[in-house]
Amino acid sequence: MDQPALNALLEALISTWENEIVEFKQAGNDYDTNKIGEYFSALSNEANLRGQERAWLVFGVSNKTRGVVGTNYREEPERMHGLKQQVAQGTEPSVTYRDIHELQHADRRVLLFEIPAAPRGIPIAWKGHYHARAGESLGSLGLDKLDEIRQQTLAQDWSAQLVPAASLADLDEAALARAREAFAQKYANRFSADEVMGWPLTTFLDRARLTQSGRVTRTALLLLGKPESVWHLSPHPAQLTWKLEGAERAYQHFAPPFLLTTTQLYQRIRNIQLRLLPQDELLPIEVSKYDQKIVLEALHNCIAHQDYTRDGRVVVIEQPDRLVFENEGNFFDGAPSDYLEGNRIPRRYRNPFLAQAMAELNMIDTMGYGIHDMYARQAKRYFPMPDYDLAESGAVRLTIYGSVVDPAYSRLLIQKTDLPLADVLALDRVQKKLPIPDEAVSRLKRAGLIEGRKPRFHVSASVAKATGNMADYIRTRAQDDEFYAKLITDYLQQSGQASRADIDKLLVDKLSDALTPDQKQRKIGNLLTKLRRRGRILNAGSRGKPEWKLAE
Structure with a gap:
């Protein structure tokens, strides 16, 4: 937003004053970051509960006078950017400000923190605690509000459903150990690895959003389940398929636990080193055919956003020069192009329970950065950008290139x-x-x-x-018209006359390849008309069957 729009927004917020989704602070340079995180959690959750897209935390406005007093909070851009990272690290799931708007209001600096609403079904916590508002006051998110948010999608979320016949014995020991490691790594600033490893299994699984009160969910079986326990999900297939196409053909199916088997699938891909030779240099640049982080990001996105009710599997097709990822279900929130710049935050998930659990295990993020990161990493490898194809009914198809196009x-x-x-x-x-x-x-x-x-x-x-x-x-490259005119007159001087087909044969291959066939035809017609009007050639035939000659 430009300055006039921000000024109008500020005036509107002040006129209605503080409520569940608006908070004003005078805020000096050393305002407590932990308090900011608590307000972020509370305002984000309240925006969700009220069906709003955003909430506002405003610095530089006095609570006493309800007037603009200005703020010197983090005037250095680097420190302001650091705040975004701090908020992302302290929130669960990891989210941060949609934007921080700086307004110069009568020579006084005002900051408007635009806070996204918590996604449907997923409350936002700050350092393990959920916060809310009671009018203008900050407090804990009560069980009634917590349940209200979590139940927004629970009944419709395939991945959140309990599996009554399954027990903790159906979970793979190696996958459980890897899950604890991933969780401890994600929250290393809050818990020691030893503390996470010492939690009872039911405590860990609930904290990692994999189970509900110790009861096994479909999400837990997808990510951590033993291969022989997949029957609990029948008739919905829980399967990843790798298929090799080209001179050689091969395939392999991978069952849960997907936390482990996605890496096993990646290891089947033929990921050789390629050499790119810069112009006028003798030493080539070596890059791998595929970037592991890009491949796993794409594969994890397929798992997180798959429509499991369509009874399909996730397919990875390895072709000689590219990888193609296919998963069931239309693109769920917006379009891939919306996420290229990394600024859009998803508001909805097809499988919110699964998405949150995968975020807790560092498999995906819930900020919409994944697509942006894939494109940015591919650019740094000097390769073509990924392509999304949504034309196939009810499916998403993503192509990752492993070779140079141009x-x-x-x-x-x-x-x-x-x-x-x-x-x-x-x-x-x-x-x-x-x-x-x-x-x-x-x-x-x-x-x-x-x-x-x-x-x-x-x-x-x-x-x-x-x-x-x-x-x-x-x-x-397009040549000058006189170049083409000279070709025509030289031809007529040698042959005496020429039909339109003769002229076309003379010029078509010499015109710029940037022109379409129709554009080339129009170009030749314009050249002939120009020469005729200048009196350099004449048509000795008819309009329908011209015979071009040099003028006397």
Whole structure:
């Protein structure tokens, strides 16, 4: 929001004053971070309960005068960014401010912390304690409110359902040990590893959001269940499938515990080292064909967002140059493009109980960073961006590339490591011959990264020279009209006359590859018309069957 919009927002918040989703503080530079976390938890939970998208914590407004007094809280940008990280580390599940707006109100600095509502079914805790509001007061989240939030999706959440016939004996010992390690690592700033390892099993499983009061859920069986205990989930298949396509064919199915078997599936993928040779350098850059973190992020997302009621399995197809991930269920909250910049926080989950448990075990985050991180890591490896295909009815298909599509694109990323992700995404679409928005076209052209005519853009001449891609540039570069006119008149001088088909045969291969076939036809027609009007050629035939000759 710009300054006028922020000023209007502040005036509106002051006019209604404090309530369950608005809190004002004068706040000096040393305001207690722990208190901020408590307010974050309370305001986020209250926004959820009231069906609001956000709540506000405002610094720089006096409670006594209800007027703007300004604040010097964390004036350094680095310290303000550090606050976001502190809040993310102290909350369960890990969330942070949607944005921190800075307003200059009559030369006084005001901070407006935009706090996202807790996701449906998932209350937000600060350092293990849930907070709420009672009017303007801060307090604990009562059991009635806690139950109200948790029951928002519990009845509809497939992953939260209890499995009466299952017991703790159905859980895999190795998976349980790994789960404790992951939980202890996530909360190392709050619990020692020895403390987590010493908890009774039922205490740990409840704390990790895997069970309900010690009773086994479908989530617990998916993540920690023994392979022979999968029958408890019948008729819903709990299975991951790896399939190798190409000159060789192979496949393998993986059952729970998914906490362990996702890594086993990754180990089946042929992840060789590739060499990328920068222009004018003798030493190649070595990168793995696939990044382990990207692969596991994609696979864990498939597990977390799978629609298990559709009785399908998660499939990973390994092709010679890419991996394709498929899971049942439409993209649940928004579209993949909404999460590319890492700013959108998911409001809803298909399987909120499963998502929260996976977050507790460090398998996913619940902030919407996963997609952004996959794209950013792929860019740092100089590879094409992932592609989402939502066209197939009721399924999500994600492609992760393990090879170079256009060497010029990869060499450009090697040379220009500071390109914004938005520019990398646009250049990726250019290399894949996909359309890009007009705004991106203007931006890339101003930067000298692309040239050509819509829709066939290509790497510009300066970048082509830098990347050794001059052959492609020459094929797509447009020549001056006089060059093509000279070709026509020279041809007519030698042959005496030419039909339109003869002229087409002469010019089509010489026109820019950036033009479509229709554009090439129109270009040739315009050239002939221009030469005729200048009196340099004439049509000795008919309009339908022209015979072009040089004018006397």
